[in-house]
Amino acid sequence: MRLDLKLTGCRALTMDPARPAAHTIGIWQGRVAGLDDDVADLPAAETVDLGGAVVLPGFVDAHTHLAWNGRRTTDVTGLSTVEQILDRLSAPGTGWIEASGYDRRIMDRPLTALDLDRISGDRPVYVADLSGHACVVNSVVLNQLPEITSDGWLTENEQLAARTLRLPYSLDEITAELHTSARQVLSEGVTMCAEAGIGAGLIASSPLEAAAYQRARLPIRVQLMVSAHVLHDVAADPADGIARAIDLGLHTGFGDDMLSLGAMKLWTDGGMMARTAALSEPYAGTGNSGQLAEPEELMRAAIVDAHHAGWQLAIHAIGDRAVDFTLDAIQEAQRQRPRADARHRIEHCGLVRPEQLGRIASLGVVPVIQPAFLWAYGDDYSEIMGAERAPWMYRGRAFLDHGITVAGSSDRPVADGAPLRAIDFMVHRRSSSGRAVGPDEAITVEEAIRAYTLGGAYACRKEHVLGSLTPGKLADLVVLGDDPRTSDSIAEIPVLATMVGGTFAFQRPS
Ligand SMILES: [Zn+2]
Structure with a gap:
């Protein structure tokens, strides 16, 4: 046998408990052919000496938004006055004025439609809030939404109504956005992304996406998650027990190792940043407990029907009340039709009371968390949750101690997408200002890496081919400039190269 490529001089952390470390990796036909002695004597078409560099399996970002992230809109991140924002948005042109990165919490006063009208003329304006759960629009937009009364600030379903006016984007635009994001994530060591919801809803781009x-x-x-809003009635044989599906009966698992259908995505609440995550007790110092996204019976029916149609579910639930609802609905779906290893996911799973942990474990639910949320927004979230609940946010240790598989992810562009930033947070539990956020939830470096490799692969039902450097699996790996197990600053470790399927897809310019 002649290998296609032999990597020597590796300090590989394989994440395979059977062989946790390796110095030599043999690659053939895009897969790991063997490690160390298995391949040491085999000839290879090419040999690359990595000079002692640390090698990990490629990172899996189990929840991200590639198209949204790659979209070119005017960036107002960090601007804190109305005048600064109007200044940034004033430019000649036609059609929609689109901006992103608005943060209402830091503003001198909230931006309104009347403010935007001063610079927009007859052009519609859409300024997206950082949270993804709100926006500010101008009067041109409001006039097309006569059922909504607002000063311009729209959240959740009202935001969706405004968003829908802008759609669709063209396939050329979306394709360019995807390539922009792919280049970015490769430079951070990511080899697989799960796109968290296409087809309908707030982050949809086109009916053809x-x-x-x-x-x-x-x-x-x-891997593409499909919005549950595209489920529709189907006239299948009653023996199939499937009332609603998507066209052709496609469901989780269709596709190949490069592009596949993942879970069906549902939204059960909003987010902490917009104060719309559904809580069982109000946000600290307020009477507001957030809100569920839709009437419970509608959401429950979608969860049960998608479960019947063979879908894995990826259910957005940030507040503990939304988590309660989600666990109840999953339990009901499993009662009606038990499916071993349905492996339903809770996206974000941002606030979990202690007594909810056992239910998550017993239902086999996978929390898909975003550690960088707390690095970026942990100070604010700690305040709005209050002292008792703050340690329950985006857990790590408690999940693992309950035998729950945790998947790391970014929700890019809502927060920094670099896996090493997230891994750093999971280990140290410090926000960007240095504040400790749920320090008891800290996990080890190896556990954090596992969440971003095997854990992510498991959440995407790809652990048989991804997530560890195991002979027979796909040759996806990342070469790092330092060892995360001994580094003082994991987030700052340079990514030297990223390999997908045996080919270097990114190499850091030297
Ligand atoms: Zn998301």
Whole structure:
């Protein structure tokens, strides 16, 4: 046997408990052919000496938004006065004025439609809030939404109504956005992304958007989550027990190792930043407990029907009340039709009371968390949760101690997408200002890496081919400039190279 590539001089942390470390990795036909002595004597078409560099399995970002992240809009991140924002948005042109990065919490006063009208003329304006759960629009937009009374600030379903006016984007636009994001994530060591919801809802781009992923032929692996809003009645044989599905009966698992269908995505509440995550007790110092996204019976029916149709579910639930609802609905779906290893996921799982942990474990639910949320917003979130609940946010240790598989993810562009930033947070539990956020939830470096490799692969039902450097699995790996187990600053470790399927798809310019 002749290998395609032999990597020597590795300090590989394989994440495979059977062989946790390796110095030599043999690659053939895009897969790991063997490690160390298995391949040491085999000839290879090419040999690369990594000079002692640390090698990990490629990072899996189990929840991200590639198209949204790659979208070119005017960036107002960090601007804190109305005048600064109007200044940034004033430019000649036609069509929609779109901006992102608005943060209402830091403003001198909230931006309104009347403010935007001063610079917009007859052009519609859409300024997206950092949270993804709110926006500010101008009067041109409000006039097209006569059922809504607002000063311009729209959240959740009202935001969706405004968003829908802008759609669709063209396949060329979406394809370009996907390539922009793929280049970025490769430079951070990510080899697979799960796109968290296409087809409908707030982050939809076009009714054709799956076609963009198919034609883009991206250099990373992508799994598409499909919005539950595209479920529709189907006239199947009653023996199938499927009342609603998507066209052709496609469901989780369709596709190949580069592009596949993942879970069906549902939204059960909002977010902490917009104070719309559904809590069982109000946000500290307020009478507001957030809100569920839709009437419970509608959401429960979608969860049960998707479960019947063979879907894995990826259910957005940030507040503990939304988590309660989600666990109840999953339990009901499993009662009606038990499916071993349905492996339903809770996206974010941002606030989990101690007594909810056992239920998550017993239902086999996978929390897909975003550690960088707390690095970026942990100070604010700690305040709005209050002292008792702050340690329950985006847990680590408690999940693992309950035998729950945790998947790391970014929700990019809502927060920093670099896996090493998230791993750093999971280990140290310090926000960007240095504040300790749930320090008892800290996990080890190896556990944090596992969340971003095997854990992510498991959440995406790809652990048989991804997540560890195991002979027979796909040759996806990342080469680092330092060892996260001994580094003082994991987030700052340079990513030297990223390999997808045996080919270097990113190499850091030297
Ligand atoms: Zn998301």
